[in-house]
Amino acid sequence: MSEQTGYADHTYRSTMGMVGGTLLLALVVLLSADGIVSGEGRTRWLSLAALVALVPLIFAFSLRPAVYAGRERLRVRNPFRTITLPWASVEGVRAAYSAEVFAGDGKYQMWAIPVSLRQRKKALRQSQGGGGESSVNLSGHGSVFAPELSGTGGYRAQADQAIDEIRTLAERHSSEEGAQGAPSVRWAYEVLVPAVAGGAAVLLLLFLG
Incomplete structure (x- = not known):
């Protein structure tokens, strides 16, 4: 490992997680797209809301995790x-x-x-x-x-x-x-906000019937 200015990060990711996440994302997008295009009335909105909620969650647990x-x-x-x-x-x-x-x-x-x-x-x-x-x-x-x-x-x-x-x-x-320095933690609002918004929309649509 070089000690020069050209030092490169060591990156660790789960290959199985990335593969599984990609396949699951493709399946969710396909099913949601079918519901949006072919569905009627509330089904279209439910499909869209589910897509907004599920995509960031699947991404968060499969493609996002990494250690640098x-x-x-x-x-x-x-x-x-x-x-x-x-x-x-x-x-x-x-x-x-x-x-x-x-x-x-x-x-x-x-x-x-x-x-x-x-x-x-x-x-x-x-x-x-x-x-x-x-x-x-x-x-x-x-x-x-x-x-x-x-x-x-x-x-x-x-x-x-x-x-x-x-x-x-x-x-x-x-x-x-x-x-040197202390640990710092940053929340992934780019994942949390759409997931919560999509989930709330799904619950609202189900509640309204």
Whole structure:
């Protein structure tokens, strides 16, 4: 990994989530379009309202989640929030039943790094040394643990590989001047507003009969 100005972010996304989300979006758009074009009266408005409500929700849970690990910070884009964590604020990361990062007084899930127990079992079977627990504490504020799979050059679950890379970046860059600061959270109003508006419209249309 280069230490020069050409440093590029490490990007983590769920391929299965993106594929599934794309197919589901296509299905919803197709069904809603059919209702808008072929439906009559209230059916058209219900189809339109459902489209407005469902598209941002599907996008939020499938295509939106991403984790960007840069030289100065970790940016976690979850369905409804974006959490920006300067490396100095990151106290630990782990992948237990979900991928999590600890910073300040908060614990944040990383939706874009799904934990597959099936991959874990496969890695354990192929690992000659078995599994254990190893500390991933970065700042000395308590202990945060993540499963470790030993074995040189052996297969490892994707979530565990991603956590190792993020941990390494945090340890490497946390002392740099640009990596200082406190965590910040921004709500994804571009997702929440249309989803709430569409959902309210669907309920109103159903209530009015």
